[in-house]
Amino acid sequence: MRKFPRPIVIVSGCLELTPCRWDGARIPCPLILRLKPYARLIPVCPEEAIGLGTPRDPIRLLRGETSTVLIQPATGARLTRKMRGFAKGFLEGIPAADGFILKSRSPSCGVRDAKIFADARATHSLGKGPGLFARAVLDRFGPLAIDDEARLSSPAAREHFLTKLFTLASFRRVKERPSIPALRRFLAENRLLLMAHSPRAARRIERLASNPDNLPAPALAAAVQTHLRLALSRRVPKTRRGSFDPPYPEALIGPAAR
Secondary structure, three states, X not given: OOOOOOOEEEEEOOEOOOOOOOXXXXXXXXXXXXXXXXXXXXXXXXXHHOOOOXXXXXXXXXXXXXXXXXXXXXXXXXXXXXXXXXXXXXXXXXXXXXXXXXXXXXXXXXXXXEEEEOOOOOOOOOEEEOOHHHHHHHHHHOOOEEEEOXXXXXXXXXXXXXXXXXXXXXXXXXXXXXXXXXXXXXXXXXXXXXXXXXXXXXXXHXXXXXXXXXXXXXXXXXXXXXXXXXXXXXXXXHHHOOOXXXXXXXXXXXXXXX
């Protein structure tokens, strides 16, 4: 039986783990419940962390002159500096991470769809973008498996997320104790997966694994990681689906998980 790694996943607190949404609700995310036996889940609620409490008055993003700012319209509180400070400290303090599951549309945690307004009273948004905490996550951990619960309801998005998450977790274990044999073993085990995602990146990784420049193991692992992340950034085309064994437990993607 295949032994899977145990990924480290940072989870927005209101998603199943703790009810810290602004109105106290717990947002269902079946994938998180499925992940519990197979991953280390670390909950975080940036809005509680900066002292807003639960329940709380809603916050919103405004388009400032040079950057997006965060406010709480009901109280007039300006929260940009607090949120950025918390995000920096939290992300620097986590021991490791392989992925993030964040709350869609949240002014703090939305990955791509947080509404941005012109002012505190505007009823229509100017556009959408990442929340302030999510922005810090993307800046620091962009190549990892990062998505929100809304997109993860799609089977295709979920399969890509899980493939990326478990493959990166497996490679993280190699990087923690890098050796040339361990690197080559990882690449041999994942060759079909990488070829399915990106044949060009897979061939580049194979050339690196032959180590023509006689790099020490840590330097070789760092070079491989760059191309591995590039390969995993792409979803597998339909014509190549089913060409490799999933690198995650089947229970995570079975019929009940859909």
